[in-house]
Amino acid sequence: MAANSFISNSKIKFFKRGLILLALLIVFDQVIGMLMHKLYFSATSGPESEIIYSFTKTDADVIITGSSKARHNYNTPLISDSLHKSCYNSGQDGQSLFFSYATTIMILSHHLPKMIVVEMFPEELYYKEMHYDRLNVLLPYYTDYPQIRKIADWRGTRNEDTTSVFCKLFPFNIEKIKLLSQSYRYNSMWFDLLKGIFKKQKTESGYFPLNNTITENEKQKYINEFELLKTRERIRHIDPNKLASLIGIINLCEQKNVKVVLVMSPVLKRYSDDPVYELIDSIVLRHHISYFDFTNDDRFNNIEYFADNHMNKTGSIYFSSILAQKLKDVLLVKP
Amino acid sequence: MLLAASCVFYMFFIPSYILILLFTIVIDYFAGLWIENAKGRQRKLFLVMSIIANIGVLAIFKYYNFFVGNIEGLAGLMGWHPNIPLLNMVLPIGLSFHTYQAMSYTIEVYRGNQKSEKNILIYALYVMFYPQLVAGPIERPQNLLHQFKEDHSFDYTRIVAGLKLMLWGLFKKVVIADRCATYVSNVFDYPYQHEGETLTFWCGLFFFAWQIYCDFSGYSDMAIGAAQVMGIKLMTNFNRPYLAKSIGEMWQRWHISLTSWFMDYVFRPLGGYRKGKNRGAINLLIVFFLSGLWHGAAWTFVVCFLLLGGQLIFRLYFKNQINWLYKRFESKQNKRWNIILNTTTSFIVVVIPFLFFRAHSLPDAWFILKSLFNFGTGALAIGNASTFVYSLIGVVILYIVEIYQEHYSKGEMFPEPKSTGLKYVFYSSVIVYILLTGVFDGSQFIYFQF
Numbered sequence: 001m002a003a004n005s006f007i008s009n010s011k012i013k014f015f016k017r018g019l020i021l022l023a024l025l026i027v028f029d030q031v032i033g034m035l036m037h038k039l040y041f042s043a044t045s046g047p048e049s050e051i052i053y054s055f056t057k058t059d060a061d062v063i064i065t066g067s068s069k070a071r072h073n074y075n076t077p078l079i080s081d082s083l084h085k086s087c088y089n090s091g092q093d094g095q096s097l098f099f100s101y102a103t104t105i106m107i108l109s110h111h112l113p114k115m116i117v118v119e120m121f122p123e124e125l126y127y128k129e130m131h132y133d134r135l136n137v138l139l140p141y142y143t144d145y146p147q148i149r150k151i152a153d154w155r156g157t158r159n160e161d162t163t164s165v166f167c168k169l170f171p172f173n174i175e176k177i178k179l180l181s182q183s184y185r186y187n188s189m190w191f192d193l194l195k196g197i198f199k200k201q202k203t204e205s206g207y208f209p210l211n212n213t214i215t216e217n218e219k220q221k222y223i224n225e226f227e228l229l230k231t232r233e234r235i236r237h238i239d240p241n242k243l244a245s246l247i248g249i250i251n252l253c254e255q256k257n258v259k260v261v262l263v264m265s266p267v268l269k270r271y272s273d274d275p276v277y278e279l280i281d282s283i284v285l286r287h288h289i290s291y292f293d294f295t296n297d298d299r300f301n302n303i304e305y306f307a308d309n310h311m312n313k314t315g316s317i318y319f320s321s322i323l324a325q326k327l328k329d330v331l332l333v334k335p
Numbered sequence: 336m337l338l339a340a341s342c343v344f345y346m347f348f349i350p351s352y353i354l355i356l357l358f359t360i361v362i363d364y365f366a367g368l369w370i371e372n373a374k375g376r377q378r379k380l381f382l383v384m385s386i387i388a389n390i391g392v393l394a395i396f397k398y399y400n401f402f403v404g405n406i407e408g409l410a411g412l413m414g415w416h417p418n419i420p421l422l423n424m425v426l427p428i429g430l431s432f433h434t435y436q437a438m439s440y441t442i443e444v445y446r447g448n449q450k451s452e453k454n455i456l457i458y459a460l461y462v463m464f465y466p467q468l469v470a471g472p473i474e475r476p477q478n479l480l481h482q483f484k485e486d487h488s489f490d491y492t493r494i495v496a497g498l499k500l501m502l503w504g505l506f507k508k509v510v511i512a513d514r515c516a517t518y519v520s521n522v523f524d525y526p527y528q529h530e531g532e533t534l535t536f537w538c539g540l541f542f543f544a545w546q547i548y549c550d551f552s553g554y555s556d557m558a559i560g561a562a563q564v565m566g567i568k569l570m571t572n573f574n575r576p577y578l579a580k581s582i583g584e585m586w587q588r589w590h591i592s593l594t595s596w597f598m599d600y601v602f603r604p605l606g607g608y609r610k611g612k613n614r615g616a617i618n619l620l621i622v623f624f625l626s627g628l629w630h631g632a633a634w635t636f637v638v639c640f641l642l643l644g645g646q647l648i649f650r651l652y653f654k655n656q657i658n659w660l661y662k663r664f665e666s667k668q669n670k671r672w673n674i675i676l677n678t679t680t681s682f683i684v685v686v687i688p689f690l691f692f693r694a695h696s697l698p699d700a701w702f703i704l705k706s707l708f709n710f711g712t713g714a715l716a717i718g719n720a721s722t723f724v725y726s727l728i729g730v731v732i733l734y735i736v737e738i739y740q741e742h743y744s745k746g747e748m749f750p751e752p753k754s755t756g757l758k759y760v761f762y763s764s765v766i767v768y769i770l771l772t773g774v775f776d777g778s779q780f781i782y783f784q785f
Binding site for chain 1: 489721763764771773776
């Protein structure tokens with residue numbers, strides 16, 4: 001009898017303490033989440049502030065979107081001067097077509113630019129787990145901007161391709177459960193946000209020039225390691241979500257009467273025989289959009305134009321001046 | 336119930352692979368019964384049959400392609416190019432863990448230390464108990480089997496301790512291991528891009544040491560904690576190895592369930608140190624060679640573990656000289672300094688061979704090894720500053736907690752406040768910190784692949 005009473009007391013104690021901990025955890029999570037929200041949306045420097053500007057404030061005529069290649073290769077002031085139009089570069093390091101799609105949705109929901117330039121490169125269309133991980137930059141917008149929720153949700157729907165036992169154990173979209181936490185939405189951001197307060201990083205309308213120049217030896221290393229990594233990939237197929245993002249950008253721009261231009265800017269490594277080219281050609285043909293491919297352009301086959309696998313300032317000026325002429329022609333064409 | 340849960344857990348990965356498990360379970364179950372009932376040479380025969388079946392499964396699913404690759408490589412050197420077909424399949428998760436656990440059952444029955452299990456479902460649960468099915472600890476039948484037959488009443492202290500252990504395991508995995516992994520990947524996946532950056536390689540190596548420890552011990556803690564919540568006590572698998580004061584002590588604290596498995600079933604039966612120093616050294620080398628192969632079908636693992644074994648052999652022969660050297664630097668007054676000196680040097684010595692574990696190939700590993708000692712520019716590439724800072728903070732927390740556990744704790748897991756109210760605040764803060772700083776992508780546990 002005494003033992004039974006002890007057991008039941010300890011069970012009550014366990015559940016009582018568990019509930020108190022849970023309640024306190026929810027309060028803590030909400031409070032920290034709110035603080036992080038405030039810190040995030042008041043950021044004035046760093047990638048967070050650039051994303052806030054791209055998503056909610058930009059009113060430029062020409063928007064460039066994409067990954068680090070967009071950020072470093074497209075000299076926004078030069079393009080702006082050539083076109084006599086305002087231009088903003090919303091490219092972000094480590095991002096992919098997912099981010100371009102989210103940017104397009106967010107911008108078109110508050111502003112109609114004249115043109116959206118989508119930077120991409122052949123490798124980007126392939127499945128990369130990393131690109132799903134990087135979707136965390138969309139999480140601070142999850143509650144207030146439902147229009148990009150479906151893209152953020154892709155973070156939790158990669159079960160078939162993942163090697164993660166966690167993802168296999170939870171065959172539903174576990175991201176939705178994680179997002180019940182307010183703090184989780186700002187996961188891995190607090191250091192950058194604090195850094196942004198003390199160290200201001202300036203970009204030229206989103207363009208971030210690189211000043212160094214790669215050597216022939218370094219170029220060869222990049223190419224060799226790129227090839228090596230490709231052979232180590234467990235999964236290599238074109239990602240249907242990336243394709244859906246590309247088609248989504250095109251359809252959205254068509255609906256809103258915004259010109260969309262696909263650009264593959266120059267790269268260190270040649271991709272001449274990649275099946276992605278054929279796929280892009282068919283999409284371009286189907287949707288009658290402008291497409292400029294510089295990946296195999298001999299004018300850029302010069303290490304003087306590259307900092308690493310991105311272009312340096314010299315290269316970006318050269319590339320942007322050529323691209324600006326082409327964009328000017330596109331802007332002249334009546335829809 | 337537990338067995339059904341274990342089956343479902345395993346089948347989430349590749350459902351058909353459960354047949355491999357069932358095959359070894361049936362073989363070893365009957366082998367146990369037969370060994371117990373047989374006499375003389377027959378007992379050995381049944382044991383050998385069971386071991387062949389288990390090793391056979393490992394040989395086919397884990398080592399076949401490795402053997403074929405090596406045979407083809409050797410044949411190629413002689414100008415012969417056989418085209419042996421390869422097995423194109425994913426390695427069943429945790430294969431080495433449950434196979435070794437199954438082997439320890441038949442060996443212990445053979446040795447008379449364990450009675451054979453009559454209930455096949457209980458035996459199946461011994462092999463498949465889901466918290467430790469895919470990454471250990473590799474249990475012994477004497478410790479685990481009887482626990483499945485006992486009643487486990489609700490014990491507040493035990494359950495809370497289990498949950499705390501799970502929380503610490505989760506912290507180690509998502510806050511430290513997966514965060515360090517980003518920097519490590521940048522160094523070990525692109526080593527040639529960091530040529531001349533000596534400090535980058537050292538940093539990458541240290542981060543890998545913390546990554547692999549926190550990844551594996553994090554999983555072990557979660558497994559042991561989950562089992563503890565259910566009333567099952569699993570053996571300790573890691574005992575703060577990076578606080579060991581010598582490399583010998585480190586191996587007594589690192590992956591204890593595997594180390595003791597090799598000690599009990601390979602090293603001692605081979606004679607251990609009983610037959611002299613030279614024979615002991617050879618036995619050590621055999622154990623470390625097998626340990627390397629256990630980790631993976633690749634020469635990088637074998638080389639890594641042969642080097643680690645080599646360190647122990649070096650210590651075996653030059654123990655006096657090493658002690659003499661230490662005494663030159665040790666302080667008679669400041670014991671804390673001596674502990675720091677011993678733990679730091681042991682850590683550095685042990686982690687160097689780890690680069691072979693992480694490198695993609697032997698040439699990559701050789702390049703990294705040379706780079707560690709090429710004090711050219713000495714440059715350090717931080718990469719993404721936030722990743723670097725989060726990793727360092729995680730490692731500092733790791734050492735604070737482990738030093739507390741090692742030297743100051745009276746059984747508590749964390750240096751937590753005494754007041755119950757503050758304890759709530761402490762644990763809520765830990766969970767929120769995990770949510771803010773943990774890596775919640777599709778990361779895999781490194782040891783699942785073994």
